[in-house]
Amino acid sequence: MARPLSPKLSLDLIAEEALALIDSGQPFGVNALARRLGVTPSSLYSHVSGRDEIVELVRARMIPDVGMHPDPTLPWDEALQATLWAQRRMYASHPHAILLLVELTITSPDVVAFYARLADLLTDAGFPESDVLPIIEMLDALAIGFGIDQASPSAIWQTSDTSSRFGRLLAAAEQGDGRSDHAFELALSLLIDALRRRLEGIH
Amino acid sequence: MARPLSPKLSLDLIAEEALALIDSGQPFGVNALARRLGVTPSSLYSHVSGRDEIVELVRARMIPDVGMHPDPTLPWDEALQATLWAQRRMYASHPHAILLLVELTITSPDVVAFYARLADLLTDAGFPESDVLPIIEMLDALAIGFGIDQASPSAIWQTSDTSSRFGRLLAAAEQGDGRSDHAFELALSLLIDALRRRLEGIH
DNA sequence: ACCTGAACACCGTTCAAGT
DNA sequence: ACCTGAACACCGTTCAAGT
Numbered sequence A, B: 001m002a003r004p005l006s007p008k009l010s011l012d013l014i015a016e017e018a019l020a021l022i023d024s025g026q027p028f029g030v031n032a033l034a035r036r037l038g039v040t041p042s043s044l045y046s047h048v049s050g051r052d053e054i055v056e057l058v059r060a061r062m063i064p065d066v067g068m069h070p071d072p073t074l075p076w077d078e079a080l081q082a083t084l085w086a087q088r089r090m091y092a093s094h095p096h097a098i099l100l101l102v103e104l105t106i107t108s109p110d111v112v113a114f115y116a117r118l119a120d121l122l123t124d125a126g127f128p129e130s131d132v133l134p135i136i137e138m139l140d141a142l143a144i145g146f147g148i149d150q151a152s153p154s155a156i157w158q159t160s161d162t163s164s165r166f167g168r169l170l171a172a173a174e175q176g177d178g179r180s181d182h183a184f185e186l187a188l189s190l191l192i193d194a195l196r197r198r199l200e201g202i203h
Numbered sequence C, D: 001a002c003c004t005g006a007a008c009a010c011c012g013t014t015c016a017a018g019t
Helices: A011-023 A030-037 A041-046 A051-062 A076-093 A109-125 A129-151 A165-172 A176-202 B011-023 B030-037 B041-046 B051-062 B076-093 B095-101 B109-125 B129-151 B165-172 B176-202
Strands: none
Touching: A011 A030, A011 A051, A030 A041, A030 A051, A051 A109, A076 A109, A076 A129, A076 A176, A109 A129, A109 B165, A129 A176, A129 B129, A129 B165, A129 B176, A165 B109, A165 B129, A176 B129, A176 B176, B011 B030, B011 B051, B011 B095, B030 B041, B030 B051, B051 B095, B051 B109, B076 B095, B076 B109, B076 B129, B076 B176, B095 B129, B109 B129, B129 B176
C-alpha cells in the first residue's frame, strides 16, 4: 500500500482541508492536517515543501472571494470602501487565519494582483505616486489590525475595575462583532474622509 | 543539587531574559528561555503557570517605557500624537514581541492603566462617550497593524513583475524602517486631522 | 510519482524525587 | 519553596522502502 493508483492528495485538496482546519478553531499544524486528510504527515511533502507553502496555498484560496477586487466603474472612494469591507468580511469568515498569514511574505500572484488593482485605483483617483504605497500600507495595517481584533478573545482588555472611566466604558461596551464592526466603521469613514480632503487639497 | 540556598530564578529575571530572547530574533519558547537562564525547563514552572504567563510578564515589562503615557498638560491632539509615536517606538524596539502579545488578552494592570489614560484624554478633549472606545480600538488596530508591518520581512509583497504600475512602485519604494515610518506618519496625520474635524463638528 | 513508517530533533507541561 | 531529571504527548521534517 505505497503508491495508490490515483493520488490521494492534490494542492487543491490540501488547501481546502487546511482552511477547514483553520476555520474549525483547532490549532493549525501539518500533523493535524494530515490526520484530517486521512494520510501520513510525510505524505504531504510529496506535494508541498512544508508548512509555509501550505499557508500560502490557504492565502491564495481566501482572496478570490466575492467583492474583494475593487470595482473600476465606481467612484474611487466608494470602490475603496467596498473593497475594505469585503476584505474585512473575508477576515471575519476566517478569523483564525490571520495570524498565520501575517508572518509570511506574500508571494501568491493573485494576492499581489489585488494590491496592484488597489494601486491603480488610487493613481486613477489622482493621488500622487509618492502617496500610493503609503496609503496602501496604511489600509493594510488597518485591515490587519482589525482582523486581529476580530480573532482575539472577545474581551481585549480584562479588568475588574469598574470605578474608573475606562472600566465603566468597558462594562457598558458592546460585545463581539458589533463592537469591532462599530470601530471599523468609524475608522473607515474617518480615513476615507481624510483622503478625500487630501485629494481636494492637491487639485 | 535540588533546591539552591538562594533561588536561581525570579519573575523579574524571567521577564528580562524572555524579552532578551525575543529581541534576539530567535523563536521564543520555554525551552530556549530555560537554556538562557541556565536552568531546566521544568524549573520555570515553580514561578510561572506556563508559557502564556511569561508572555504577559514581557508585556508588562515593555509598557513603562518612556513617553508611553499621554501627557495631560498638552493639547489632546499633540498628546495623542506623542503617545502613538511612543507606542510605535516601543514596538520598533521589540519587533518580534508583537505576534506573541497579540494572541493573549491583556490582564496586566499597568497596561490597562495606559488605555484608561487614553480614554480620559479623549473624554476630556470633548469626544462623546460613545466615540471613546471605538477610537481607542481604531488606534490600537493601527498600532498593531503597523507593529506587525515592522516585524515582517522587509518586503511584504514579493513579485518579479516590473511592468505593472504596482511592480514599479514596489521597485522604487523605500526599504525598511523608512518605508514603514513614512506610511505611519501619513496615517497618523490623516487620522488626527479627521478626529479634529469630528470634534469641531460636534461643538 | 506518491504513499508509508521509522526516525530525528524539537516543543510545552507534569510529576516524583531531592534538599 | 525551588530545582532536577525522567516522562508524556505533541511538533515539523527527512529519508529509505515499497509500488
